[in-house]
Amino acid sequence: xxxxxxxxxxxxxxxxxxxxxxxxxxxxxxxxxxxxxxxxxxxxxxxxxxxxxxxxxxxxxxxxxxxxxxxxxxxxxxxxxxxxxxxxxxxxxxxxxxxxxxxxxxxxxxxx
Amino acid sequence: xxxxxxxxxxxxxxxxxxxxxxxxxxxxxxxxxxxxxxxxxxxxxxxxxxxxxxxxxxxxxxxxxxxxxxxxxxxxxxxxxxxxxxxxxxxxxxxxxxxxxxxxxxxxxxxxxxxxx
Numbered sequence: 001x002x003x004x005x006x007x008x009x010x011x012x013x014x015x016x017x018x019x020x021x022x023x024x025x026x027x028x029x030x031x032x033x034x035x036x037x038x039x040x041x042x043x044x045x046x047x048x049x050x051x052x053x054x055x056x057x058x059x060x061x062x063x064x065x066x067x068x069x070x071x072x073x074x075x076x077x078x079x080x081x082x083x084x085x086x087x088x089x090x091x092x093x094x095x096x097x098x099x100x101x102x103x104x105x106x107x108x109x110x111x112x
Numbered sequence: 113x114x115x116x117x118x119x120x121x122x123x124x125x126x127x128x129x130x131x132x133x134x135x136x137x138x139x140x141x142x143x144x145x146x147x148x149x150x151x152x153x154x155x156x157x158x159x160x161x162x163x164x165x166x167x168x169x170x171x172x173x174x175x176x177x178x179x180x181x182x183x184x185x186x187x188x189x190x191x192x193x194x195x196x197x198x199x200x201x202x203x204x205x206x207x208x209x210x211x212x213x214x215x216x217x218x219x220x221x222x223x224x225x226x227x228x229x
Contacts, residue, residue, distance in 0.1 A: 032215040043116075043203055043220035044155070051214050089155060093215040099145055099157035099168065100218060 006103025
């Protein structure tokens with residue numbers, strides 16, 4: 001089955017700086033890679049996703065890159081703000097109507 | 113749209129008791145997923161349904177766990193008998209029909225926080 005590794009487990013950055021979270025996956029058949037943000041006491045919320053037919057996707061301050069050859073993908077958040085503080089999860093799926101395999105999460109802390 | 117609805121939000125029970133968690137997916141979504149979140153194991157897929165039919169239950173930890181989806185707007189996850197190690201947050205998620213090779217976005221509910229004493 002799929003295995004997703006996520007690093008770092010904790011990331012502390014100064015407000016206004018950029019944050020990068022990296023994930024690797026094991027199953028070359030995986031073709032869908034979402035990123036979720038989870039705030040305390042809430043369910044995960046999708047912030048951006050990428051499919052294997054593209055290498056990069058951007059949505060305002062958030063971008064995701066995918067390297068299929070190396071089987072890794074990354075989340076980039078620029079101009080970080082206090083409200084970006086949360087736990088971020090990467091995930092992978094083989095597509096269709098399959099379930100997601102999640103990484104262990106990154107606790108992002110934005111220092112004022 | 114109300115989003116995915118889960119009940120109860122919190123459940124405290126004693127070891128050996130039966131626990132039933134409930135989920136109402138977003139209207140029009142035909143795929144439903146149950147996940148469990150713990151500090152040790154993170155977010156794990158337990159089971160998922162397409163068009164009310166269970167597709168993959170390989171993540172269900174033991175026979176004590178069972179899930180049903182009697183219709184398109186309701187699903188239950190039952191633990192009988194419950195044990196302290198079942199303490200976790202249980203999430204339900206739903207998605208629209210997949211039109212091709214790629215997964216559609218999964219929308220998560222707020223979760224049920226279960227504590228088994």
